[in-house]
Amino acid sequence: MSWYNKRLAKSLWVFHVSASPCNNCDIEILDLLTPKYDIERFGIKLVGSIRHADVMLVSGIVNQKIEPRIKRLYSQAPKPIFVVAIGSCMSSQGVFRESYNRCKEVKEVVPVDMWIPGCPPKPEAMIEGVAKLIGVLNE
């Protein structure tokens, strides 16, 4: 199994779910994908379909509308899949804690493997987070 995990660690394909964020986290994720940070070095690639994904990047508070969709996306993904929660909204619901349409914390909806807090987290922080994920897989 460890041989396979090493392969998996070297080729994480990322699918981005935007679960009603303020959009700032999304922009930081897009920054992460630009040539400046070049995460293809680590074999990370952004894919457009959840069926190809190994990592589900989720950002934002989970509101009423998006909650069933996250669940559905998670069930449509081929296992093994890792859920990485980006932003303070995910970990603590941040500035939207008192909002009228917030629903549940994301960990009640899907099992989260990793939190990357920050409002929004810098691309460097995200790279560090993903590197930690790779490190866990390599063990």
Place this chain on the structure above:
Amino acid sequence: MIDLLFYLLIFPGLLFTAVLGLVVGWVDRKVSARFQYRVGPPFFQNFNDFFKLLGKQTIIVKDSVKSMFISAPLVSFGTLSLLAMLIGLPLFFGQSFGGDIFVVMYLMVIHSVMVVLGGSSTGNVYSSLGAGREIKLVLADELIFIIVILIPIVASGYELELAALIKAQSSGAFIGSVNGVIGFLAGLLCMQAKMTMQPFDIPEAETEIVEGPLMEYSGPLLGFWKLNHFMMYVVYPFLLILLYLGGFNLQGWGILWAVLKYLLIVVLMIILKNTNPRLQIDTALKFFWKILFPVVLIGLILAVLGV
């Protein structure tokens, strides 16, 4: 019998093509990355991707036509291995097989047909859109491709065997003449369209219809689609080398020369890919039928006249 299995499964066939394809796929990704001032992926990236996909769960879509959904990538994989053998045998061993160049022509369409069948079997909107675009793209490039194959046949004095085509070029490759240059360049553009690389990546347009026909595929089946794509990096340039560049001469310095020929075609393809944005489907159709078709037709006439 053992010979045949060796040819099909190991040397010019499956294993050789798959490994070389994955390596050349890395060259493509690395050079593309350098074009964008990036570092690019490590050498074993494509191998890692493939083995990772083999170990993932396969989800078979509930509403799909299951037999078609599963068999499409595998049939395409088998056809490409066969093609690699058929083209590799005359290139490396100077032998001909039973069939001739028409067999190769038919086998080449099968991949596109399988993309269409696999894409439309899922019932996903984007997949069927992609499948429809693939049909249009095949319509656009197939005629040109046939004429591109016809030019060397005419130039060699109507030889249909692949080995005979190579032998006809022993005094000088077909690219040395005007019709050869026209045919080679048109052939390069056709390969680009057949491999759905930019600027003809219309069926798989990642940013608008998210990989089109491949959208619902996951796990090993997706892995085989990806591998098919990489195998085409070997099969199509080899065919062009066979038809226009005079095949390989595998003695002494000939090996270096052979590698250079292959790299020339691959690098030309990568440069084309990285310097052109995606066309619309009607523009692509117009390009092939209105511009390229008269040009290759002139090439064919020149070949008949012997210029």
